[in-house]
Amino acid sequence: GIVHRLDKDTTGCIVIAKTQEALVKLQIQIQKRVASRNYIAAVHGAIKESEGMIIGCIGRHPKDRKKYAVVAEESGRYACTHWKLIENLGNYSLLKFKLETGRTHQIRVHSAHIGHPIIGDQTYSRCKKLPINLKGQALHAIELGLIHPETLENMKFKAPIPKDFDKLLKILGSKNDIMRVI
Secondary structure, eight states: SSSSSOOOTOOOOOOOSSSSSHHHHHHHHHHTTEEEEEEEEESSSSSOOEEEEEEEOOESSSSSSSSEOOOOOGSSOOOOOEEEEEETTTTTTEEEEESSSSTTHHHHHHHHHTTBBBBTTTTTOOOOOOOOOOOSSSSEEEEEEEEEETTTTTTEEOOOOOOHHHHHHHTTTTOOOHHHHO
């Protein structure tokens, strides 16, 4: 069974359990925030701070039921996203995100909420002109850490950056080898 999911058009690490027992144990790690989930994203705008935290309850968008938004506490569920600047790329920034919670569209909603939507996000970004055509948004689940459900070994998995995301970073002038920086 699938332990956790990624948003549509988001690439990267995902875990699938072989047995029902492993599925339950792994899902508990996600729920109790034992598992670590790290993402990278290219966002619109040059970010000045080196790191930060976005706290905002997420619930259904008040006008568009297909979307989510940061809403009042009584209307949504608590969500917390930590971010760190990897590199400024002109009018764009490359960020690393670490999820404290795991709400639907959390990184995408929080990024748009602070005025830095993810490049290529057709739902939460108003910026339709892109440096290149992407197959989805420039959001990638780059690293997943968990405890093996049977051996109890700490495990970390990394997913290589997709070719179109890598091409975008090169076009924007990235000087980093992202897999080494993370």
